[in-house]
Amino acid sequence: MKITIQDRSPEEEDEIIIRCRSVDEHLLKLIYALKAGRDRLTVSREDKIFQVQPSDIFYFEAVDNKVFACMEKEVYDVRYKLYELEERLKNTDFFRASKSTVINLAKVENICPAFNGRFEVCMENGEKLMVSRQYVPHLKEKLGL
Amino acid sequence: MFKRKIKFLTNVFCTTTSCMLLAVALLTTVINPVERVESVLLWQIPGVAALLTLVSLIYPWDRFMGKRELAARVAFHYILINVGVLGSGALFDWYDPGNPGSVITMLITIAVVFATVFGINWSRSVKDAKQMNEKLRKYKKIC
Numbered sequence: 183m184k185i186t187i188q189d190r191s192p193e194e195e196d197e198i199i200i201r202c203r204s205v206d207e208h209l210l211k212l213i214y215a216l217k218a219g220r221d222r223l224t225v226s227r228e229d230k231i232f233q234v235q236p237s238d239i240f241y242f243e244a245v246d247n248k249v250f251a252c253m254e255k256e257v258y259d260v261r262y263k264l265y266e267l268e269e270r271l272k273n274t275d276f277f278r279a280s281k282s283t284v285i286n287l288a289k290v291e292n293i294c295p296a297f298n299g300r301f302e303v304c305m306e307n308g309e310k311l312m313v314s315r316q317y318v319p320h321l322k323e324k325l326g327l
Numbered sequence: 328m329f330k331r332k333i334k335f336l337t338n339v340f341c342t343t344t345s346c347m348l349l350a351v352a353l354l355t356t357v358i359n360p361v362e363r364v365e366s367v368l369l370w371q372i373p374g375v376a377a378l379l380t381l382v383s384l385i386y387p388w389d390r391f392m393g394k395r396e397l398a399a400r401v402a403f404h405y406i407l408i409n410v411g412v413l414g415s416g417a418l419f420d421w422y423d424p425g426n427p428g429s430v431i432t433m434l435i436t437i438a439v440v441f442a443t444v445f446g447i448n449w450s451r452s453v454k455d456a457k458q459m460n461e462k463l464r465k466y467k468k469i470c
Contacts, residue, residue, distance in 0.1 A: 280391065287463070287466065288466075288467065290463060292460050292463070293456050293459045293460055293463060294456055295449065295452030295453050295455065295456045296452075297397060297401075297449075298386050298397075299335065299448070299452065300391075301452070301455075301456060301459070312391050314388075314391065315335070315388060316331065316388055318455075319331065321459065322455075322459065325459055325462035325463060325466060326462055326466075327458060327459065327462055
């Protein structure tokens with residue numbers, strides 16, 4: 183792939199133009215990564231505010247009307263609702279796995295069947311999460327099945 | 328979501344009907360051979376299968392169950408199936424409720440059909456998980 187970087191005038195906005203014959207899976211991932219990479223998320227913990235890369239988040243979980251961003255080891259508070267995060271991270275690695283979780287597919291180690299049409303996903307940090315029957319088609323769609 | 332529920336119920340209905348049909352075939356030809364089977368049975372089988380399919384809605388659709396809740400619901404599901412089949416069977420004269428041997432045969436048949444449907448659904452899930460893991464590996468390679 184040929185990469186060309188052009189200078190721009192100070193009044194212009196940074197712009198990435200992709201010239202291709204067709205948008206394949208690889209290119210789509212690149213676009214997602216570009217979009218996600220610039221879009222940092224504001225989270226908080228113990229009254230301190232942090233900016234994190236969405237790609238570092240393993241999953242979001244809603245518990246008692248609060249939403250938490252779970253990283254490899256740390257857990258942060260997020261001020262967004264789960265459906266807002268789902269919308270905001272629509273074209274990235276994240277997918278809705280249940281009413282209370284949005285999972286980062288890039289951090290999933292493997293998928294195992296669970297009873298009654300559900301699936302259990304093992305995350306790279308060893309945590310196990312469920313994909314409810316209602317959201318299994320979302321996961322399959324994300325994987326291109 | 329309604330579409331998905333219908334699809335799920337259709338799958339359960341088809342699997343249950345097929346297994347019931349096989350069970351009836353085995354019962355009427357091998358286990359307890361009879362000379363002829365009434366044609367009304369062709370309506371009774373899908374009718375009871377439809378009833379049993381509706382019973383499968385006792386599992387929550389969009390929330391998780393703990394191991395205890397899951398075990399309780401599976402047990403309740405199994406009891407409802409037994410009640411449904413034995414009740415319908417008594418109504419349609421599939422067996423003699425006063426004959427313990429006949430009741431035991433029905434109970435064994437129900438257990439075999441339940442286990443078969445469970446096994447078929449489980450093997451589908453295993454196949455799905457395998458496919459998803461393959462796709463996941465490719466997905467992560469691209470990442």
